[in-house]
Amino acid sequence: QVRLAESGGDSVQAGGSLRLSCAASADIFSNYRMAWFRQAPGKEREGVATIDSRGNPDYVDSVKGRFTLSKDSAKNTLYLEMNIMKPEDTAMYFCAAHFTGGSYWNKDAYRHWGQGTQVTVSS
Numbered sequence: 125q126v127r128l129a130e131s132g133g134d135s136v137q138a139g140g141s142l143r144l145s146c147a148a149s150a151d152i153f154s155n156y157r158m159a160w161f162r163q164a165p166g167k168e169r170e171g172v173a174t175i176d177s178r179g180n181p182d183y184v185d186s187v188k189g190r191f192t193l194s195k196d197s198a199k200n201t202l203y204l205e206m207n208i209m210k211p212e213d214t215a216m217y218f219c220a221a222h223f224t225g226g227s228y229w230n231k232d233a234y235r236h237w238g239q240g241t242q243v244t245v246s247s
Contacts (some may be wrong), residue, residue, distance in 0.1 A: 127152055128219045133241030140209050144241060146202040146219030147203035152236060153200040157223035160193075160204045161231055162215035162243075163190045169218065173204060184229070186212075216240040 132144040148158065159174035173193050175181045179194040192205040202219065220234035227233065 125225045127236050128238035130204070130217065130219045130238040130241040133217060133243045135244040135246065136209055137212055138209060138245055138247050140245070141205070141207045142209065142243060143215055144204040144206070144219075144243070146204075146238060148200050148202065148219075148221060150200050153195070153197070153202070156221050157200050157228060158219065158221045159223070159228060159234065160202075161220055162213075163217045163218070163240075164215040167215075169231045171231070172217070174228050175202065176224075206243075207230055211245045211247045214243060216242050216247045 127149045129147045134142055136142055155177055157174060157176045160172045161169050162172050163169040171184060172187055173183045175193045179195060181206055183191060190208045194203045218240045219238040222235035224233050224235060
């Protein structure tokens, strides 16, 4: 049973924009904190942005002012709008949901994961 499905990854030039989508099952979308993580080759998976079930977002410092989360309740879809993109944003981006406690930047605190979508930013 697929519960999270990401899409929207692509190759863009520095300064460009992309919008990632995460389609979720209705129970997950409505009831749990969701987040976007990313993992670059040879690096740990890191949290990028998160939003609680009431729609309150938070972002890591490196993307504040450039990335924006939004939710479409009619489509059970979480979006990550990425602007002014940088080469260091290059990574596989994963959608996560069902936060279980502790720090919401901790990847081990999420129960459900999507398969990921690749984002590549060239200089």
